Amino acid sequence: MEDDEQVRGLAARSLRARGYRVVEASDGQDALSHLSDLDAIDLLITDIVMPGIGGSEVAKRLRATKPTLPVLFVSGYADEVMARGGVAARGEFFLAKPFSLGALRRAVEDALAPEAASRCAEG
Secondary structure (H helix, E strand, O other), X not given: OOOXXXXXXXXXXXXXXXXXXXXXXXXXXXXXXXXXXXXXXXXXXXXXXOOOOOHHHHHHHHHHHOOOOOEEEEEOOHHHHHHOOOOXXXXXXXXXXXXXXXXXXXXXXXXXXXXXXXXXXXX
């Protein structure tokens, strides 16, 4: 979930090239309407600051149904995120913008790693 079309498109193409299935959403409402089948979702990647429904709210709503869903938050406002206490909850990961495609792939791999899944399940 990313409102910047160029960032969203580049990230999606990069992840698809690595074999991931990607569902793109331009805002929170778009994401929620596309993600009705939560069983098919292995990871939510979302910008924190979004117009309308923000990334944190989308994550909260999706986790109401799928509590072990790992979330990779992305933001260009890293200082603001950390000042608010960061994203230290179980199963939450953070990637600061701007990021390289390599950093995105590593963050996705970290979030999907088996040990990350067990941390999500501990909650």
